[in-house]
Amino acid sequence: MQMRHFIYPLVQIALLSLGANSVQADDITYVAGTDPSERPIGAPVVTEVRHDAAWYTTALTGVEQPYPASLHFLENQGNWFIPFIHPGMTARYDIRGWHAGK
Template sequence: MNILEKLLPLVFGQFLLFTAAVAQTAEVAGLRPDQRPAGAPVIERFEPDAAWQALKGIAEPQTGVGFLKDQGAWYTPFNRPNMPGRYDIRHLHEQNKPKE
């Protein structure tokens, strides 16, 4: 058994460790990711329009959705259609169907 055959598993193991360490480093945009850049746009007031359908399909009394008043323009899955078919319990996909 020559020296190359002995070192090959060691070199391969170090290669795997190095690639795992490189894969775990996260990309950070900018030097201060915890601070907004100067001059970045700021939403001062959010008023939901007709396209904001977070409460569509929820019958009265609408309990458990009080958090939506503080939601603002943040992403929420509650104002987007879920899966179609029998899973569409709020009937958000019906507006996309062609009228017959």
């Protein structure tokens, strides 16, 4: 019985303090992901992607010339992550030799 007399006031104090601390924003700010079709004003825009020779050397590790036409996608590759240009599994699954020197 006494525990209830202790917990109820505590819960009431907690709820009152939460209500007292709530603040409403004057201006609505942009939250990423709420409207994917809309970019915020002033957001950076990638206008050009350049890959140097070192990037192509890394991307084509373990691939012999003449390079197959299926690798044409590298010409249009942006700066996003793709697993093709990073080392993968080791041992017998390492068909491109990413881990051969280790």
